[in-house]
Amino acid sequence: MYGNDVIDPNVPLNAAETAAYDEAAAHVEGRAVGEASAEGFDALIAADQRIEPRDAMPDKYRETLIRQIAQHAHSEIIGMQPEGNWITRAPSLRRKAILIAKVQDEAGHGLYLYSAAETLGVDRAELLDRLHDGKQKYSSIFNYPTLTWADNGAIGWLVDGAAIMNQVPLCRCSYGPYARAMIRVCKEESFHQRQGFEILWTLMRGTEAQRAMAQDAANRWWWPALAMFGPPDTGEAAKGGGHTEQSMAWGIKRFANDDLRQKFVDMMVPQADKLGIVLPDPDLRWNEERGHYDFGDIDWGEFWRVLRGDGPCNAERIEHRRSAHAEGAWVREAATAYAAKQASRRQESAA
Amino acid sequence: MSSDVSPVNSTNAPAESEESLPGAAENGPSGELPEAAYLLGLADDAMVYAQRLSEWMTNAPQIEEDMALGNIALDLLGQARALYPYIGSIDGTGRGEDDYAMLRDERDWRNVHLVEQERGDFADEMARLLWFSAYQVELHTALTGSSDDVVAGVAGKALKEVRYHLDHASLWVVRLGDGTEESHRRMQAALERVLPHLAELFDDDEASVTAAGLGVGVLPSSLHDAVVGRVRRVTDEATLTLPEASSWRSRGGRAGIHSRPMGYLLAEMQHIARSHPGATW
Ligand SMILES: [Fe+2]
Ligand SMILES: [Fe+2]
Numbered sequence: 001m002y003g004n005d006v007i008d009p010n011v012p013l014n015a016a017e018t019a020a021y022d023e024a025a026a027h028v029e030g031r032a033v034g035e036a037s038a039e040g041f042d043a044l045i046a047a048d049q050r051i052e053p054r055d056a057m058p059d060k061y062r063e064t065l066i067r068q069i070a071q072h073a074h075s076e077i078i079g080m081q082p083e084g085n086w087i088t089r090a091p092s093l094r095r096k097a098i099l100i101a102k103v104q105d106e107a108g109h110g111l112y113l114y115s116a117a118e119t120l121g122v123d124r125a126e127l128l129d130r131l132h133d134g135k136q137k138y139s140s141i142f143n144y145p146t147l148t149w150a151d152n153g154a155i156g157w158l159v160d161g162a163a164i165m166n167q168v169p170l171c172r173c174s175y176g177p178y179a180r181a182m183i184r185v186c187k188e189e190s191f192h193q194r195q196g197f198e199i200l201w202t203l204m205r206g207t208e209a210q211r212a213m214a215q216d217a218a219n220r221w222w223w224p225a226l227a228m229f230g231p232p233d234t235g236e237a238a239k240g241g242g243h244t245e246q247s248m249a250w251g252i253k254r255f256a257n258d259d260l261r262q263k264f265v266d267m268m269v270p271q272a273d274k275l276g277i278v279l280p281d282p283d284l285r286w287n288e289e290r291g292h293y294d295f296g297d298i299d300w301g302e303f304w305r306v307l308r309g310d311g312p313c314n315a316e317r318i319e320h321r322r323s324a325h326a327e328g329a330w331v332r333e334a335a336t337a338y339a340a341k342q343a344s345r346r347q348e349s350a351a
Numbered sequence: 352m353s354s355d356v357s358p359v360n361s362t363n364a365p366a367e368s369e370e371s372l373p374g375a376a377e378n379g380p381s382g383e384l385p386e387a388a389y390l391l392g393l394a395d396d397a398m399v400y401a402q403r404l405s406e407w408m409t410n411a412p413q414i415e416e417d418m419a420l421g422n423i424a425l426d427l428l429g430q431a432r433a434l435y436p437y438i439g440s441i442d443g444t445g446r447g448e449d450d451y452a453m454l455r456d457e458r459d460w461r462n463v464h465l466v467e468q469e470r471g472d473f474a475d476e477m478a479r480l481l482w483f484s485a486y487q488v489e490l491h492t493a494l495t496g497s498s499d500d501v502v503a504g505v506a507g508k509a510l511k512e513v514r515y516h517l518d519h520a521s522l523w524v525v526r527l528g529d530g531t532e533e534s535h536r537r538m539q540a541a542l543e544r545v546l547p548h549l550a551e552l553f554d555d556d557e558a559s560v561t562a563a564g565l566g567v568g569v570l571p572s573s574l575h576d577a578v579v580g581r582v583r584r585v586t587d588e589a590t591l592t593l594p595e596a597s598s599w600r601s602r603g604g605r606a607g608i609h610s611r612p613m614g615y616l617l618a619e620m621q622h623i624a625r626s627h628p629g630a631t632w
Contacts, residue, residue: 206632
C-alpha cells in the first residue's frame with residue numbers, strides 16, 4: 001500500500017513541524033523585554049501583547065502560571081524516568097546515544113521551565129519540595145510503566161507527539177518567559193517525536209517479535225496519550241476539570257482540550273497506518289461529514305484514578321525523585337558551603 | 352609526600368602482573384593483532400565507563416548534574432563508537448560497533464577494573480572521574496601524535512571532551528573537599544576506595560608495548576607521573592590528602608580478567624540485543 005519504504009523528512013510528523021508552530025514562534029517577538037510596560041495588564045492582554053516579569057499582573061494570573069509552569073517543569077523531570085529506565089539496556093549503541101541525549105533534553109526542559117517559573121517570584125528548591133511532598137502534580141502519563149524497548153518508541157511517537165500538540169499553542173502564551181521557553185522546547189520535542197516514530201518504524205520492519213513488541217506498546221500508550229489533553233471541555237466528564245475559561249481569557253490557554261485531542265488523532269491515524277500499527281480503538285474511523293476521525297470513549301474513570309495517585313507507577317516515580325534528592329543533599333550543601341567560603345575569601349582579600 | 356612517590360602501587364612490570372594470571376596471555380582476547388588489542392582496551396574503557404556514568408541520569412544530586420554526567424557518558428560513548436569499527440577493520444573481522452558492544456563475552460573485554468566498578472556515592476564517582484579524565488587528558492594528548500591518522504583524529508576530538516570532563520571532576524572534588532565536614536570526609540574516603548583500581552591504567556602490557564613501538568599507541572607507564580601531578584594539584588586545592596598506597600591492586604582487565612560487577616554490567620547492557628539475534632534496531 002505504501003510504495004516507498006522510507007520516512008520522508010519533509011512530511012510533518014508533529015505539530016512543531018507545521019505552520020502553526022512557525023506562526024506562534026514568529027508571534028512571540030513582541031516588545032522589548034526587561035522594563036515594565038506603561039500599559040496596564042488588561043490592555044496588554046486585549047492587544048495580544050506579552051506580559052513580562054516586571055509588569056503588573058493580577059495575583060490569580062501569577063498563581064495560575066506558577067502552578068502550570070511548575071507542573072510542566074515537574075513533568076519534564078519525572079518524564080526522564082520512564083525512558084531513563086532503558087538507557088543501560090538500549091539494544092544498540094546508536095539507540096543508547098539517542099536515548100541519553102533525549103533524557104538530557106528533558107532535564108534541560110525542566111531547567112528552562114523552572115527558570116521561567118522563577119521569574120514569577122518562586123524558587124526551584126521550593127517547587128521541587130512541592131513536587132516531592134505531592135503538593136504539585138506532574139503529567140499523569142508518566143505514571144505508566146515502560147515494559148519493553150518498544151515503549152521508548154511509543155513514548156516518543158505518542159507522548160512527545162501529544163505534548164507538542166499541547167505546547168505549540170503555548171508558544172503564544174501571554175506570559176513572555178513561558179512562551180519563549182515553549183518555542184525552544186517544541187523544537188527539541190520534535191526530534192523526540194521523530195526518533196520515537198523511527199524506533200517503531202524499524203521494529204515494524206523487523207522480526208515478528210519486534211513487530212509484536214511495537215504493537216503491544218502502541219496498545220498500551222494510545223489511550224493514556226489521548227488522556228494527556230485533559231478531560232473534555234463539556235459534558236459530565238468535564239466536571240472537576242477546572243481552569244479552562246479563565247486561562248482562555250488570559251491568553252494562557254488557546255484551544256479547548258477536545259480540539260487539541262481531535263487534531264492529535266487526525267495527525268496520528270495516518271502515521272499509524274504508515275507504521276503498520278493498528279490503533280486499539282474499534283470505533284476509530286474517518287467521518288467524511290466532520291472531516292475528522294471519530295474515536296471511542298476515553299476511560300475517564302481510569303484517568304482520575306491515576307491522577308489521584310492510584311496508577312501503576314505513581315509511588316515509584318515520586319520515591320525515585322525523593323531518594324535521588326535526599327541522597328544528593330550533602331552534595332548540594334557542600335556546594336553551598338564552598339561558595340560561601342569562596343565569597344568570604346574574596347571579601348577578605350579585597351579588604 | 353615527595354613528588355616522585357607514586358600514590359598508586361606502581362608494580363608496572365608487565366611480566367609480573369601477567370604471570371599471576373595463569374593462561375591469560377594465551378587465552379585472553381589477545382591472539383588478535385597487538386595494535387587492535389591496544390585500541391580495544393581504549394575503546395572498552397570508554398564504553399564501560401559510559402555505561403556506568405549513564406546510570407546517574409535521574410539519580411544525580413541536582414538536575415544540572417543529571418545533564419552533565421549524561422554529557423560525559425555521551426562523549427565517552429562517542430569515543431568508543433569511533434574506535435570499534437576501525438578496530439574491526441584492522442583486526443580483519445569486519446565487526447561493527449554493536450558486534451563489539453553487544454556480542455562479546457566478559458573474557459573478551461579489555462577494559463580496566465576501574466571503569467566497571469559499581470556506582471558508589473557521588474564522591475566515589477568524582478574520584479573515579481578525576482583520575483580517569485586526568486589519565487585520558489594525558490593519553491589523548493600523547494595520541495594526537497600517533498602515527499595512525501585515525502587514532503590521532505579520534506584523540507584530537509576526544510582531547511577537547513576529556514579536558515572538560517577533568518574540569519568538571521576537579522570542580523566537584525574541590526567543592527566537596529573544601530565544602531562541609533561531611534563532604535570532606537566522604538571525598539577523602541572515596542579517594543581511598545578508588546586507589547586499588549588505578550595502577551592498572553599504567554600497566555605496560557604486551558599490546559601497549561607493541562603499539563607504542565609502532566608509534567600507534569603510547570606506553571601507559573609513561574603517562575603516570577603527569578596524571579598523578581594533575582590529580583595532586585586538585586586534591587591539594589581541595590584540602591584533601593592523596594593516599595600513599597593500598598595493600599592490594601586490581602589486575603588483569605586488559606587480559607579479559609574482570610571483577611564481579613563486570614558480568615552484571617554486560618548482562619544488563621547486552622540482554623535485549625542478544626535476545627533478538629540478527630535483529631536491527
Ligand atoms: Fe520535554
Ligand atoms: Fe520530549
